[in-house]
Amino acid sequence: MLFQHLLHQGTGACGTVRLNRRGMPTFPKKMKRGKVTFRENGTQLAVNWQDKRDLNFLTTVHPSSMAQSGRLDHFTGEPKVKPACVLDYNKKMGAVDRADMITSFVDCARKSTKWYKKLFFHLLDTAVLNAYTVHRKLFEERMLYKDFRLKLVKELIQEHPLPRRSTGG
Template sequence: MYTFLVTVLLMGIVKKNSLREYWSTDPMFATPFFASLFSQDRFLVLLRCLHFVNNATAILSDLLYKIRNVLISLTSAFGRVFVPYKDVCIDESLMLWKGRLAFRQYIPSKMHRFGVKFFVMCDVKTGFVQDIIVYTGSTTDIKHYEGLGVLGSVVMTMLASHLGKGHTLYVDNWYSSPTLFQHLLSNSTGACGTVRSNRKGMPAFGCRKMQRGEVEFQENGKVDHLTGERKIKPDCVLDYNLKMGAVDKADMINSFVECTRKTNKWYKKIFFHLIDTAVLNGSIVHRQLTGKVITYQKYRENLMRELLEEHHTPLRPSTGGRPAVDNPLRLTA
């Protein structure tokens, strides 16, 4: 299975149009290394039979029962191996999926537009993905907090183990509300985010047209402990612009080497998406522990090599079947 995962990860770097092309014997397209890992039929059988739950004992009312075990295992590991720095952010991520699925979402502002939506919490300083919640509508796996609504409850669920430690949360206007921010403040957790003017509990500001560079603000009694004067911090706008993009950055980094492939099974695509996330987190932890700065692709390559050295016995490529077509002379120079 380690060799199988390495093969899938390698397909994210060596791009081809279809799975069968990786075992092509055409000299123009051949990549013999894949045949040394698996025969084509063996790999396709493992891919087809990839499954993560016993259907006989599964809780069928859980929309994520096909992938629940893997999701819990990985997100728990994320929380164990890394403690976030001061600043964290929560945002949405969308994994492309156009097939039939009860909880498929349409988000026109995202690049893919159709897919499975994740709530993702990242450490701002490193980009480490701290937690993931898959959105499944009314059955989304969150603890509901009275008065905070669904999105406020998402934030509180993801921050539950980090409250009271002095963290600062960055969110966009989809989550921001005075009620949520006040609740976080009462738990020694700061918050910064853009807001919607029609959000319940928002204070009413003047309607005059403001000029470039002008600031209008309201505060709830925050004072400087040294001078006793009110704190006025327009730097929050700069902080927000600097620290809010961690989730989008993680998606972008993985998009170049992602192992996620077209499949008819939604849970397999989520599995490969989680594997990509785990590898990204691994590269961040490696950098934090060793201090070595290497590219993400180089880290993936080193990881694949070490897994193969430990778990794989090379196969001899098959010499059976029809002989390959001779190379055209013009391609041998």
Template sequence: MFKETFYPYEKLCLDESLMLFKGHLKVKQHIPAKGSMFGIKIFIIFYWKTNYILDFIIYVGAQTGIDNHGMGVSGNTVATLPQTYLEKGHTLFVNNWYTSPDLFCWLYDRATNTCGAVRQTRKEVPAMEDKLKKGEITSRSSESGKVIVLKWHDKKEVWMLSTYHKAEMHLTSKRDRKSGDQKMRLSVVIDYNKSAGLVDQSDMLIKTVDNTWKSSKWHRKLFLHILDTAIFNAFCLYQKYGTKMKYKKFHFNVIRESFATFYINCKRAGGAKCQEYLQD
């Protein structure tokens, strides 16, 4: 699997990807926020700096291969995917579908910090009814001190949950149009925004040169999607350890080198047999 090829540094992200599929399938999902909108949902964990995909779980309804930790589908997914990286001091970023105080405490007890936006209606999230002016912060900590809930008023109220941050404001590179002063943002929001949307960026890049074609067979499209993911991961590693190259050119080079190797091997086995295989 991909995680055996590359071991990530501190910060990891967990999110869901949606592989476009328009055919009939019981487990097909509808996620309006995704570019594909309809398709097969795949939970993925990746290294935030390079978008290298470390592992994934394909959503197949009740039979989805996740461990039961008593935290619902979202919590159990987060508890299952990072198993390899628990007890090693990583920090995990998740969106508000996964975020809950119980999950964050569970991960904290396993030496893993977590950060994410949180729904204020989520169970065990304390009520903070303070009416804040723009730029003001209020926060609550759990009794154990493991988790902090922060509410910050920017253009609207922003709710965050973290085991890694404090209620601190930091300067950003953006400036106010009227005063020209540097804008201040909540530190947890700055870090979280760096991870937001990375999965969608990867999906868009893969779709520019993907291997899929129209088919009513979902397993065929899924196989080709995983193949595209493997090529994308190879591109991430090449960018990290090699020279800079556009993904389209890298994809073409992979095909060219693979074909050259395949052709040589076939030629040794016999030209007629090679030609017959290529025609099939």
């Protein structure tokens, strides 16, 4: 239902999905490694691909085709082929994993049971990482992410200092 809603709003989507989700088609139970099955309903493509384990994808932006992965099978020496949606998903997830790794070292999240606080700090970390990425593209100066965050905080404090409270007694 989510992918249908996104597609109706003009946004394509691709991602992994569990086979027991409501509305998912049925696939063969046991397949040999490298085998793939496609099911399409006109707007969505469901893919079941057997690699090291059973992988299931749902996409609204990919065709039902296989593509070369750029690697060779070490048993046969032939190029490895994977579904196009798997290759695209892996490429995009690499960037997400890298962003998660970078922010994990210096994230500002604190232990909290309030979901909205966790969400706020996650969004703050993401905004700072995006600013760092733009800074690296615009300026030749190479700066570590940790140093960028410190410099950002110092500049924000200088720009918006808190008024001093009088200790009148």
